[in-house]
Structure formats: structure tokens, C-alpha cells
Amino acid sequence: MTIKLLSCRFRTLLPLLLVAAAILPTAGCGGSDSSASGVLRLATTTSTRDSGLLDQLLPDFEKQHGCRVDVVAKGTGAALKLGEGGDADVLIVHAREAENAFMDAGHGVRHAEFMTNYFTILGPAADPAVAKGQPPAEVLKRIAAAKVKFLSRGDDSGTHKRELSLWKAVGGRPEWDGYLETGQGMGRTLTMADEMQGYVITDVGTYLKFQDKIDLVPLATASDDLRNPYAAIVVNPNKHERINSKLAGLLVDYLISDTAQKKIGEYRAAGERLFLPTRLLVEGRAKPQDEAGPSSQQKVTQQQATQQENSE
Amino acid sequence: MQMLIDGLTEALRLIAGFDPLVMGAAWRSLWISTLAVLLGTVVGVAIGSGLARCRFFGRSLLVLLFRAGMAVPTVLIGLTCFALFSRRGPLGGMELLYTPWAIVVGQFLLALPIVVSWTHGAVSNLDTRVAETAQTLGAGWLRRWRTYLSETRMAITLAVLTAFARCFTELGIAMMVGGNIQYRTRTLATATALETARGEFARGVAMSLLLLLMAMILTVAIAWLMRTEDER
Numbered sequence: 001m002t003i004k005l006l007s008c009r010f011r012t013l014l015p016l017l018l019v020a021a022a023i024l025p026t027a028g029c030g031g032s033d034s035s036a037s038g039v040l041r042l043a044t045t046t047s048t049r050d051s052g053l054l055d056q057l058l059p060d061f062e063k064q065h066g067c068r069v070d071v072v073a074k075g076t077g078a079a080l081k082l083g084e085g086g087d088a089d090v091l092i093v094h095a096r097e098a099e100n101a102f103m104d105a106g107h108g109v110r111h112a113e114f115m116t117n118y119f120t121i122l123g124p125a126a127d128p129a130v131a132k133g134q135p136p137a138e139v140l141k142r143i144a145a146a147k148v149k150f151l152s153r154g155d156d157s158g159t160h161k162r163e164l165s166l167w168k169a170v171g172g173r174p175e176w177d178g179y180l181e182t183g184q185g186m187g188r189t190l191t192m193a194d195e196m197q198g199y200v201i202t203d204v205g206t207y208l209k210f211q212d213k214i215d216l217v218p219l220a221t222a223s224d225d226l227r228n229p230y231a232a233i234v235v236n237p238n239k240h241e242r243i244n245s246k247l248a249g250l251l252v253d254y255l256i257s258d259t260a261q262k263k264i265g266e267y268r269a270a271g272e273r274l275f276l277p278t279r280l281l282v283e284g285r286a287k288p289q290d291e292a293g294p295s296s297q298q299k300v301t302q303q304q305a306t307q308q309e310n311s312e
Numbered sequence: 313m314q315m316l317i318d319g320l321t322e323a324l325r326l327i328a329g330f331d332p333l334v335m336g337a338a339w340r341s342l343w344i345s346t347l348a349v350l351l352g353t354v355v356g357v358a359i360g361s362g363l364a365r366c367r368f369f370g371r372s373l374l375v376l377l378f379r380a381g382m383a384v385p386t387v388l389i390g391l392t393c394f395a396l397f398s399r400r401g402p403l404g405g406m407e408l409l410y411t412p413w414a415i416v417v418g419q420f421l422l423a424l425p426i427v428v429s430w431t432h433g434a435v436s437n438l439d440t441r442v443a444e445t446a447q448t449l450g451a452g453w454l455r456r457w458r459t460y461l462s463e464t465r466m467a468i469t470l471a472v473l474t475a476f477a478r479c480f481t482e483l484g485i486a487m488m489v490g491g492n493i494q495y496r497t498r499t500l501a502t503a504t505a506l507e508t509a510r511g512e513f514a515r516g517v518a519m520s521l522l523l524l525l526m527a528m529i530l531t532v533a534i535a536w537l538m539r540t541e542d543e544r
Binding site for chain 2: 074075081082155181188192
């Protein structure tokens with residue numbers, strides 16, 4: 001009885017399902033791949049996407065060149081890996097040592113720093129480690145000495161790499177029970193730190209975005225140790241025939257242009273400036289060592305790439 | 313393609329070398345999901361057969377809700393558990409957040425609708441003569457209930473297998489309320505996500521292969537434990 005009823009209902013539903021199945025896929029990709037003129041795949045860190053900065057910068061670029069930029073947001077480690085495998089055309093990352101290794105290995109043909117922001121160390125307002133107002137190295141030392149909870153990204157992201165180098169600078173990280181590796185993105189790690197009332201290193205941008213949702217307060221004083229420069233890298237076009245090196249180069253040109261640099265400087269979230277443009281003042285005297293990789297061979301490749309850009 | 317081959321070699325290396333990190337995550341995945349599904353089965357079979365055999369107001373709505381519950385995304389379950397267990401949540405005082413127990417609760421909620429719906433379906437579809445025969449033979453309610461369960465054994469086995477498969481490989485709950493903390497709440501699924509996020513694709517493949525291997529072994533084990541008489 002029930003079976004009969006069910007099959008009856010199913011029969012009336014079936015045509016509806018079929019129609020839905022026919023409509024959905026077409027609706028899903030309608031027009032999305034029509035602009036075959038150019039698609040640029042940008043692998044970037046989550047901080048640039050989550051801060052909303054890319055939404056400010058990319059539409060202009062897309063309009064200017066009639067292309068589409070697909071943003072894949074990952075940690076710096078994963079973004080570099082995507083570039084290494086030729087799965088991205090251009091990268092925006094923030095981990096200088098890893099970037100240098102990437103360029104040295106010939107995975108990239110052009111490297112340009114274009115903006116910077118800062119890291120900060122957050123902790124509970126009660127500050128059980130008595131670390132407030134100290135320079136970053138001292139803050140870390142006190143956290144470790146007090147054996148309080150400290151949440152590490154543990155995911156090879158730029159922030160994680162910086163944390164590791166900060167520990168290295170204070171003579172290595174002592175082992176203690178409260179040191180927890182979350183293996184998750186910045187936002188989630190901040191949420192976890194807040195829930196556990198632990199200490200955590202974060203970029204200022206993500207902190208500003210989470211400020212209202214968490215009770216943690218910034219502890220470390222501003223210092224050069226916490227400077228966080230972002231660079232754009234054009235992936236070596238030899239990696240894969242479909243790498244859009246021309247558009248990648250144009251995007252880097254755009255990012256260091258006065259227009260984009262001004263936008264970066266003017267961009268605010270929660271009323272605060274998130275990123276400082278680093279090319280606005282040095283416009284016209286770009287440093288060559290910043291532009292290309294260290295080996296002369298790469299410089300040649302880069303020149304070729306630029307020539308190609310110019311000729312087209 | 314090379315990535316998959318690298319992943320396979322890496323998986324063999326991890327298993328053969330008893331990589332403590334991976335083995336820890338595997339063991340954690342195993343006991344968390346097993347416990348969650350066990351609890352889900354006990355409660356789910358009770359609710360499911362109750363829904364099939366007892367008549368009360370709102371029963372069909374409840375059945376419908378449990379069926380819809382099978383489609384609830386794990387992220388939503390994770391978020392709900394997070395809201396409950398958060399310091400600012402109503403159960404914050406239990407301090408369950410970012411412990412394996414929070415994952416057990418979440419996966420229990422994931423398993424429950426599956427077991428309830430399958431049990432309800434199977435018991436409702438039982439030939440009415442089963443109940444009648446049992447009753448004329450003088451079986452009490454407990455005895456009749458046990459008869460229903462042994463008659464619907466196949467369906468319940470499938471329910472348990474489905475629930476286990478979903479729990480063992482789910483990511484949303486474990487990430488959200490477990491927190492993927494190394495040595496504490498990192499499961500095979502979250503470890504896979506982490507390796508992928510940090511760009512260690514071969515290790516990611518290796519972990520998911522291990523996950524698949526364990527899921528297959530456990531499926532066989534559960535099916536064997538719950539096999540019916542004539543399959544023996």
C-alpha cells in the first residue's frame with residue numbers, strides 16, 4: 001500500500017526532477033566561460049582575499065584588459081606549490097624565504113614586492129604571561145616561560161613561517177603542553193584562540209576583521225620583526241603551455257602602478273588601514289634586485305617576457 | 313597523475329613506517345566515529361522502530377524531519393555544536409569544545425537521522441503477519457521488538473554502514489568543533505585537509521588512501537559482525 005503510494009508520488013515528481021536536471025547545469029555556468037579572451041588564475045593567501053582588498057583591486061584590472069581573474073585563496077605554502085606545479089599563473093604571497101627559494105629554483109620569472117602590513121601577537125585581556133607592551137621576542141619568551149596556551153597555525157602559511165622564524169630568533173621554541181597546532185586558516189585559529197583564551201600570532205588585517213567577535217587584545221609593540229611584506233610572482237611560463245604569462249605580467253605591472261598603490265593605501269576595513277603600499281614612493285626608481293630572480297638566466301627570461309608583452 | 317602515484321608510495325611508507333602522527337590521527341578517527349555510530353545506532357534503532365510501531369500525533373512530521381536530517385550538511389552540524397559548546401554558548405561550561413568528545417556529539421547527530429530513517433522504513437515495511445504471529449504466540453512487547461529487529465537486520469546493517477561511512481570521512485564537524493589540534497583532535501580527515509591546504513598533495517593523497525583503506529576494512533568488519541543467519 002505504502003509502496004504503491006510512494007511510486008505514484010515518484011511518478012509525478014520524476015518529470016519535475018528531469019526538468020530541474022536539465023535547467024540547473026546551464027544556469028550554473030551561463031556565461032561564466034564566455035570571456036575566452038583571457039582568464040588569469042591568481043593563487044593568493046587567504047588574508048588578501050578575506051580582507052576584501054582584492055575586490056577593490058581586481059575589477060579595474062579585469063575591465064582594463066577584458067579578462068577574468070580567478071582567485072584561489074590558500075596558505076602561502078600551498079600557493080607556492082600551485083605555482084610550482086604550473087596550476088596558477090601568478091601568485092601573491094608573504095613569506096620572503098620561501099619566495100626566494102621559489103625564485104632560486106626557477107619556478108618564477110618575476111618577483112615584485114608591492115605592499116606590506118604587520119603581524120601582531122594577541123592574548124587574553126587578563127594576560128597570564130604578563131607579556132603586554134613587550135617587543136615580540138620577549139612576548140614569546142614570556143609565553144613559553146609561563147607555559148600558557150599558544151595557538152600555532154601549523155600549516156606552512158606565511159604567518160606560520162613567520163612564527164617559526166620568530167621562535168628561531170629567541171633561540172628555539174621550548175616544548176610545553178599548551179603549544180597547540182591548529183592546522184587551520186587564520187580566522188579559525190583566531191576563533192580557537194579566543195575560545196581557549198590562548199595567545200596567537202596574527203596578521204593585523206585578519207585581527208581587525210575579527211576584532212568585534214573576539215576578546216583577545218594585541219600585546220606586542222610594533223617592530224620590524226613583525227613587518228609582513230607581500231609580493232607578486234609571475235610563474236615561469238615553461239611550466240605549462242597554458243600559463244597566461246602575459247596577463248600575469250600585466251597584473252604585476254598593475255599592482256605596482258600608482259593607481260593600484262593608491263587604492264591599497266586608501267583601503268580601509270573597520271576604519272583602519274590594512275596594507276601599506278611599498279611602491280608608491282619609489283615609483284620611477286624600481287629596484288632591479290626586487291624585480292627579478294637572483295640568477296642571470298632568470299633575468300634573461302624576464303626580459304624576454306617583457307619584450308613579448310611590449311611587442312603584443 | 314604523478315601525484316597519485318607519489319601518494320600511493322607515500323601511503324605505503326606512512327603505514328610501513330608507523331608514522332606516529334598519522335597513526336595517532338587514524339586511531340582517533342577510529343574510536344571517535346565508532347563511538348558516535350554506536351551511540352547513534354542504539355538511540356536511532358529505538359527511535360526508528362518506535363516511530364514505526366507507535367502511533368501518536370505528529371509522527372509523520374517527525375519521520376519527515378528525520379529523513380530530511382539525512383541531508384543536513386556536516387558544516388551546519390559543526391556550526392550548531394560550536395554554538396552550543398562555545399564559551400558564549402549554553403553548554404560552554406562543559407568545556408567540550410576542541411576535545412574529541414565534541415566531535416563524538418557532532419557525529420552522533422550526523423549518524424542519528426540515517427539510522428532512524430532506515431530502521432523506520434524497514435520496520436514499517438515488515439509484513440504485518442510478523443507482528444500478528446508474534447502476538448498470537450504470546451510474545452510481549454520486548455520480544456516482539458526483538459523479532460522486528462532480527463527481521464530487519466539487513467536494513468539496519470546497511471544503516472550502520474552508511475552512518476559509519478559518513479562519520480568516518482566527514483570533515484566539517486571535526487574541523488569546526490575538534491579544531492584539528494595536533495596530538496589531540498586531529499583526525500585522518502582533518503589531517504588530509506591540512507596536508508592539502510599546505511600544498512603537500514602527495515601526503516594528502518596518502519592520508520585519504522589510508523582513510524579509504526580503513527573505511528573498507530571496517531565496512532567488512534561491521535558487515536561480518538552483523539551478518540544474518542543464512543549468510544553464515
